[in-house]
Amino acid sequence: MKNRLIIFDCFGVIFDEVAPVFIKKYLPAEEADILKEKLFVPADLGEVTYDELLTNMAEALKLDREEMIKEWNALFKLKAETVALIKKLQVTADIALLSNAPLGVIEEQFEKHALSPLFDKIFVSCNLKMAKPDPKIYLHVVSSFNKVYEEIYMVDDNDANLRFLPELGITPVHFKSVEDLFFLEEDKR
Numbered sequence: 656m657k658n659r660l661i662i663f664d665c666f667g668v669i670f671d672e673v674a675p676v677f678i679k680k681y682l683p684a685e686e687a688d689i690l691k692e693k694l695f696v697p698a699d700l701g702e703v704t705y706d707e708l709l710t711n712m713a714e715a716l717k718l719d720r721e722e723m724i725k726e727w728n729a730l731f732k733l734k735a736e737t738v739a740l741i742k743k744l745q746v747t748a749d750i751a752l753l754s755n756a757p758l759g760v761i762e763e764q765f766e767k768h769a770l771s772p773l774f775d776k777i778f779v780s781c782n783l784k785m786a787k788p789d790p791k792i793y794l795h796v797v798s799s800f801n802k803v804y805e806e807i808y809m810v811d812d813n814d815a816n817l818r819f820l821p822e823l824g825i826t827p828v829h830f831k832s833v834e835d836l837f838f839l840e841e842d843k844r
Contacts, residue, residue, distance in 0.1 A: 657749050657807040661839060662796055663741065664787075665754035665761060667812030668830045669770070673733040681716045690715055698757035700782035704814055705757040733768055734831040741773045753796050753809070755780040755787050776800070787816040800829055810836060 667671055674695055676780035678687040679764045698708040704757060709727070713719065713720040741750060752774045754761055760780045765771050778796050787793075811817055817827035828835060 657747060658749065659748040660797065660800060660802075660804045660807045660827075661744055661748045662793075662807070662809045663737075663774075664811040664813070664816065664830070665752060665764075666808075667796075668810055669734055669737050669741075670754075670764065671730065672702050672812070673727070673730045677727055677730055678712075678716075691797070693815070695755075696786070699755040699780045699786045701755075701758060701784050703757070705759040708757050710716065715788065733766055737836075738768075738770070738773065739808045740833055740836055740840070745773065745814065748839075749775045749800055749802070749804075750780075751775060751796055751800075752777045753787065753792065754778070757781050774803065786820060787811070787813075790819055790823055793825060797823075 662670060666674070666784075668837065674691060676688070678691055681687075682690060690712075694708060694711050697703045698705065703711070709724055710720060712718075713723045716723070738787050744750060750773060752761070756779050758779070761779050765777070767797060771777065776796070776799060778792070778799075780792065783795065785792045785795075793809065808827045808828050809820055809825050811819060812830045814829055817829060820827040828839075830836070
């Protein structure tokens with residue numbers, strides 16, 4: 656029986672970061688953070704569609720929408736080494752994805768790269784109408800498995816999403832590179 660649950664973030668862990676990299680190319684850091692909050696939080700919560708997000712972003716940055724979308728899509732780069740590690744971890748752990756994302760982004764990329772079989776369950780913030788770091792979203796993911804785990808890990812590149820996890824019984828793993836995850840390969844059974 657698998658007695659571990661490992662929850663992975665998507666962007667910054669399985670794929671390179673997209674939104675922060677893109678926006679910071681066009682705006683100074685402080686303005687980029689404000690725009691990200693204004694545009695991406697509603698999309699992550701399912702209040703606007705992915706298409707609306709892209710339109711709003713093109714307008715806010717004063718970019719041609721079609722050209723912007725080409726540039727945006729080019730940023731989706733898979734981290735093959737993370738995918739390879741997840742394949743190994745499937746043997747000894749239940750694997751979940753938990754990502755803040757607008758409707759359609761994860762689905763499109765997962766279909767393109769055939770990633771769905773890597774995960775026992777996939778959770779996207781827009782479908783749940785809540786987003787990280789809200790503690791309720793982590794508790795929802797864990798309880799959905801209807802199991803008691805000896806170990807639960809959350810792998811995320813954003814420190815803000817990891818801050819309160821120990822209080823929930825989840826071990827935070829701050830991802831900078833796949834080397835940060837090699838300890839997960841050790842099966843402690």
